[in-house]
Amino acid sequence: MKLSSFLYFTYFGIKTILFKKREPILGTVIVTDRCNLHCKHCSVNNITAVMHPYDQIKKEMQLLYDMGVRILFFCGGETFLWKDKDHNLRNLVIEAKHMGFLIVNVVTNGTFPIDLPEANLILLSLDGDKQRHNEIRGNTYDIIMNNIHNATADNICLYMAINKINKDCIRDVCLTARNTKNIRAVSFNFHTPYPDTKELALTKEEKATCCEIISQMMKEGAPVFNLKNAFPYLIENQFPTPCH
Numbered sequence: 124m125k126l127s128s129f130l131y132f133t134y135f136g137i138k139t140i141l142f143k144k145r146e147p148i149l150g151t152v153i154v155t156d157r158c159n160l161h162c163k164h165c166s167v168n169n170i171t172a173v174m175h176p177y178d179q180i181k182k183e184m185q186l187l188y189d190m191g192v193r194i195l196f197f198c199g200g201e202t203f204l205w206k207d208k209d210h211n212l213r214n215l216v217i218e219a220k221h222m223g224f225l226i227v228n229v230v231t232n233g234t235f236p237i238d239l240p241e242a243n244l245i246l247l248s249l250d251g252d253k254q255r256h257n258e259i260r261g262n263t264y265d266i267i268m269n270n271i272h273n274a275t276a277d278n279i280c281l282y283m284a285i286n287k288i289n290k291d292c293i294r295d296v297c298l299t300a301r302n303t304k305n306i307r308a309v310s311f312n313f314h315t316p317y318p319d320t321k322e323l324a325l326t327k328e329e330k331a332t333c334c335e336i337i338s339q340m341m342k343e344g345a346p347v348f349n350l351k352n353a354f355p356y357l358i359e360n361q362f363p364t365p366c367h
């Protein structure tokens with residue numbers, strides 16, 4: 124991390140902890156809800172299928188920047204589908220860096236070629252071993268692994284939403300993160316039940332078991348990008364909102 128970024132985040136930490144300021148540091152821009160997949164656990168794809176225009180996205184980015192946000196996520200729908208005339212996702216990432224965001228991350232399903240070296244992290248959804256991932260996300264596992272292998276930078280972090288279908292695949296995904304070229308880490312989250320996906324939600328006991336497995340994998344040296352201290356909040360689903 125650059126010294127200037129480190130100083131900014133230190134200043135933010137002091138303001139938040141010592142002076143109880145409640146200002147945002149992290150923001151997300153949804154570039155489109157259009158998606159090429161229809162994953163079993165997802166309720167937010169293709170509701171409007173609108174590609175938001177470049178100028179509108181730029182305005183939203185500026186608004187977030189002016190609010191003090193310095194960690195920006197681009198999310199979808201499928202982010203790599205986004206385009207507006209000559210602009211594509213890579214242009215958005217470069218624009219965000221020019222604007223002054225210190226960390227710029229992209230969330231993707233990984234089914235398109237990954238050429239985004241300017242992004243700090245590409246959060247790529249992998250939802251289990253090949254069998255469970257494909258059960259949730261259609262026949263995409265091999266395409267994704269091939270795209271990871273051919274990515275132009277090693278800035279990929281796997282992102283797994285744990286649910287009833289894939290809860291026994293935590294170890295597999297940890298090992299994939301540890302042993303695959305271009306992947307730096309894995310981050311875990313739990314399924315958020317929407318009315319049409321309630322049956323995929325885990326019980327508190329199941330979530331606690333998953334957190335034990337993740338902790339064990341961390342002990343064994345798996346590159347897990349979660350804070351152990353946050354597990355009780357994840358299990359209870361009790362993050363204060365909005366979080367600052």
Ligand SMILES: C[S@@+](CC[C@H](N)C(=O)[O-])C[C@H]1O[C@@H](n2cnc3c(N)ncnc32)[C@H](O)[C@@H]1O
Nearest residue numbers: 164165199200201230231232248284313314315
């Ligand atoms: C909505 S997707 C958008 C980005 C991209 N299409 C992808 O799949 O990564 C962002 C993340 O949300 C996760 N997700 C979707 N529905 C969810 C749910 N009900 N609960 C928890 N995570 C969910 C996905 O697995 C994915 O990792």
Ligand code: SF4
Nearest residue numbers: 158162165168200232
């Ligand atoms: S790829 Fe992402 S946005 Fe598309 S359906 Fe799956 S989780 Fe939803």
